[in-house]
């Protein structure tokens with residue numbers, strides 16, 4: 261019996277790295293677990309059972325199969341808390357800032373997602389891209405069409421992937437093939453929630469795109485859906501671009517600022533993800549804090565669309581919960597490493613050097629906490645799901661050359677985020693299954 265049980269367990273051997281809490285500074289050695297010759301044991305359904313020195317683990321489980329990753333790092337999989345499934349093919353579209361970019365590229369492309377075959381093809385491509393970049397959990401926008409998000413949920417479930425997603429809610433200021441009237445949106449969203457929220461690892465997010473494409477009636481629909489489904493998330497955009505803010509306040513003249521619109525419709529809570537949150541007034545920062553909502557930084561998108569610089573230091577000082585995301589296709593990379601690199605540069609432009617412990621914390625345990633899922637993902641500890649990645653810090657010529665001078669794990673993480681990309685992701689495990697090869 262003992263041996264039989266052992267054979268159903270798997271061991272991964274390598275250098276283990278996982279955060280235990282938010283790092284206070286770059287020398288906060290208590291904030292993470294690092295085992296030079298470590299092992300992780302997980303069971304046949306992909307639940308982590310033990311994390312320890314390899315030799316200790318081996319002596320307790322002499323018969324379990326081993327995958328040896330040598331000197332590579334074994335870390336929790338990256339978590340992307342904001343991206344757009346129907347924008348995969350508009351990534352790298354030239355010459356526009358937010359509102360023009362939506363009209364010129366995004367809305368026409370999103371209109372294609374009325375077709376189920378197109379959705380199926382794109383869902384595979386999208387999840388393949390996330391996974392090959394080490395993203396094992398995603399929070400995603402669909403198009404307005406229910407089939408877009410249903411297809412994405414189905415594809416994620418096939419892969420046993422943790423996916424939070426929603427059909428986007430829009431009923432004005434866009435071409436009519438990407439608009440759905442409020443009542444119809446309500447009925448369709450309700451059906452999707454019943455079918456998919458809590459199905460496998462899928463979870464639903466109520467998804468009003470932003471105030472500009474929402475009439476007050478549609479805001480009420482968002483409010484009802486969010487209120488009636490308390491375990492669902494809410495995702496939207498906030499204060500990304502100055503023209504966007506002006507247009508928003510023209511459409512909602514009775515509101516004193518952008519965030520007060522979402523507040524009016526009771527859309528703010530600890531399950532609310534506010535993408536961008538760049539140009540915030542003091543009142544808005546206070547409100548984000550009071551409601552425990554999450555300000556989501558999208559660095560590659562903010563630079564690409566010329567939107568502005570996320571004020572990480574100010575938000576941290578105000579104890580605002582923040583998270584980090586790719587925001588593809590306004591974002592320019594599916595790689596969380598490239599995203600962390602751009603986040604560093606966004607802070608450098610403001611005279612602040614974001615330390616690599618903070619950025620890797622963000623992409624793993626920090627984002628898991630922002631989602632309230634740190635008992636499932638973002639950390640390597642018993643009871644959590646074995647969603648993890650194998651990182652090779654010498655995956656390119658310059659990386660291996662630079663690594664010859666590397667002395668600490670902090671420095672290694674900084675090399676990974678500054679020079680690394682998809683090539684540094686040697687393996688990706690979702691619920692204990694190696695899916696990178698597939």
Ligand SMILES: [Zn+2]
Pocket residue numbers: 342343344497535587590
């Ligand atoms: Zn977005």
